[in-house]
Amino acid sequence: MMDWTDNHYRTLARLISKHAWLYTEMVVAETIVHQKDNLDKFLAFPAEQHPIVLQIGGSNLDNLAKATELANAYSYDEINLNCGCPSGKVAGHGCFGARLMFDPEFVGDAMSAIAANCNVPVSVKCRIGVDDRDSYEELCEFVDKVVSKSPTRHFIIHARKALLNGLSPAENRKVPPLKYEYYFALLRDFPDVQFTLNGGITTIDQVNASIRQGAHRVMVGRAAYNNPWNMLGHVDSEVYGMPTRNSSRRQILESYQVYGDSIMGQYGPSRPNVRQLVKPLLNLFHSEPGNGLWKRKADSTLRHCKTLQSFLEETLEAIPDSVLDAPIGKDPCSEEAHFADMDSLLPPRYTSLTNSSHESSVLVTAST
Numbered sequence: 001m002m003d004w005t006d007n008h009y010r011t012l013a014r015l016i017s018k019h020a021w022l023y024t025e026m027v028v029a030e031t032i033v034h035q036k037d038n039l040d041k042f043l044a045f046p047a048e049q050h051p052i053v054l055q056i057g058g059s060n061l062d063n064l065a066k067a068t069e070l071a072n073a074y075s076y077d078e079i080n081l082n083c084g085c086p087s088g089k090v091a092g093h094g095c096f097g098a099r100l101m102f103d104p105e106f107v108g109d110a111m112s113a114i115a116a117n118c119n120v121p122v123s124v125k126c127r128i129g130v131d132d133r134d135s136y137e138e139l140c141e142f143v144d145k146v147v148s149k150s151p152t153r154h155f156i157i158h159a160r161k162a163l164l165n166g167l168s169p170a171e172n173r174k175v176p177p178l179k180y181e182y183y184f185a186l187l188r189d190f191p192d193v194q195f196t197l198n199g200g201i202t203t204i205d206q207v208n209a210s211i212r213q214g215a216h217r218v219m220v221g222r223a224a225y226n227n228p229w230n231m232l233g234h235v236d237s238e239v240y241g242m243p244t245r246n247s248s249r250r251q252i253l254e255s256y257q258v259y260g261d262s263i264m265g266q267y268g269p270s271r272p273n274v275r276q277l278v279k280p281l282l283n284l285f286h287s288e289p290g291n292g293l294w295k296r297k298a299d300s301t302l303r304h305c306k307t308l309q310s311f312l313e314e315t316l317e318a319i320p321d322s323v324l325d326a327p328i329g330k331d332p333c334s335e336e337a338h339f340a341d342m343d344s345l346l347p348p349r350y351t352s353l354t355n356s357s358h359e360s361s362v363l364v365t366a367s368t
Contacts, residue, residue, distance in 0.1 A: 004225055008272065009280040010049050011259050013224065015252045016232040019240040022052045023219075026082050029058030029067035036070065043074045053078040055125065057085065059096040059106075061113050068117040078154075079118050083107060083126040086162040086172040098162040101130045104142040108149025115151045123154035125198070128182045129161035136182055136347035143190060156196040156219055157183050173199075173222070181345035187214055189350040204234040211239075213339050227286040233328035249284060250324040253312060256281070260308035274311055275302050285319055294318040 005025045013022055027042050035042060045052060054076040058064045068079055085097035100107050107124065115122045124146060128139050146152050160176040167175055178200045186195050196217040197210050207218045224231045229249060236242045246252045260277040278298060285291040297315040305311045316324065 007045055007049075008260070008277055009225065010052070011046065012252070012256055012280045012284075013228060013232055014049050015246060015255050016228060017235040018245045019242060020232060020235045021077075022049055023080065024052065024054050026055045026057045026085065027067075029056050029060065029063040032056070032067035032070055033063050039070060039074075043071055045074070051077040053080050053123070055080040055082050056114075057082045057096050058110075059100065061110060064110050065113040065117050068114045072118040072120075076118075076120060078121045078123055079114055080123045080125055080156070081107070081110060081114060083124055084156075084158050084162065086127075086164060086167070086169055098127055098130050098164065101126055101142055101162075102133065104145035105149070107142070108146045108152075111146055111150035111152045121154060122150070122152055123156060124152055125156040125158070127158050127160060127162045128179055131161070131164055134161040136185060137350060139182060140186070140189060140350040143186065143193065147190070147193060153192065154194045154196070155186075156198050157186065159183050159197065159199040180339060181342055181347065184214060184342045185346045185350070187216070188346065202231075204231065204238055207235075207239060209339065213342065225280075226283050228280075229284055229328065230286065237328075244328055247327050248325045252284075253281070253316070253324075257308045257312055264307065274305055274308060277308050278302060278311060285323065288319070288323045290319040290323060 005023060010022045010024070013020065024045075032039065032042060043054070054071055054074075056064065056067055056071070056079065058067065058081075064081075071079065081100075082097055083100040100110075111122055111124065126142070128134065128136075143155060146155075159178050159180050159182060160172070161179075162172055163176060180197070180200075183195060183197050186193075194216050196219050197215045198219040198221070201207055201210065201218055201220050202223040207220065210218050220231060233244065236244050246255070260272075260274075263272065264274075264277070282295065282298065285294060294315055297318050298311070301311055301314045305314065
């Protein structure tokens with residue numbers, strides 16, 4: 001979610017949901033290391049955003065260690081290494097992102113270095129495979145090696161493989177088939193590890209269906225950006241069993257406007273512009289009456305307005321009060337996720353016989 005889950009979006013997300021865990025956009029380790037005098041630009045966040053996870057990318061052990069040490073001062077709740085991004089800008093330069101899955105030994109060393117330089121849990125986000133290395137056994141070997149070499153006990157599993165040649169990043173989110181059975185087999189074969197399910201989950205009903213099926217946690221990416229009100233608005237009540245934080249989109253916009261105009265006055269010449277602050281709002285009225293007119297007004301208003309307050313005053317007349325003041329309701333796009341009989345789909349059981357020092361392991365596969 002580079003260029004998407006920035007501070008502005010995360011502020012909006014936290015206004016909608018108090019309890020959802022938020023992830024930063026991926027920050028390259030070298031960026032952190034070489035920007036020591038301007039770290040706040042890349043790492044600072046309001047305290048209200050907790051719980052929050054920093055996702056870093058990189059393939060140099062020294063830089064990953066240094067970046068983690070610098071980031072540790074910002075009190076993130078977890079540090080995550082990206083081993084799943086299929087973008088050519090990532091996978092093809094410096095050999096990180098999804099390409100790291102080709103080298104589980106290195107990822108284990110990297111996670112050990114990251115963990116040694118922070119005082120919070122560490123995790124890995126990965127695919128179920130890359131190119132032709134996409135068997136369940138190879139996925140298990142990746143997890144087993146990382147676990148045996150580091151304190152990593154949390155993996156976020158995007159249940160598609162990545163194809164590094166021939167597909168764009170957008171196509172890599174849609175074309176390779178979802179194999180949820182790989183995820184659920186990991187739950188069976190690594191009972192001491194936490195796994196988060198990612199990929200293809202677009203509604204809160206699908207989140208709950210995944211959890212009922214046994215998923216430890218569920219990560220939602222673009223659906224939470226493309227439809228934040230209907231996706232995040234249900235999280236606190238339906239997942240955590242807690243009251244929702246704000247009762248209407250009008251209330252959320254009032255709070256977000258205070259945030260936006262305050263930081264514009266705080267940072268001087270380097271302050272964010274109105275367009276950057278408006279970007280996370282553009283999907284707040286997804287599929288609602290007035291949404292199309294509001295976006296057209298937004299496009300013209302952004303050419304001249306200087307504050308978030310003036311932008312909202314000029315554009316929100318396009319949205320009916322009945323929409324602005326409506327409480328969160330049933331997502332009209334909701335549908336139950338369909339999980340087939342997983343017992344019949346799970347790949348053969350994978351077992352790992354690891355010695356007590358966790359320095360080496362013997363891998364054994366056996367059919368159930």
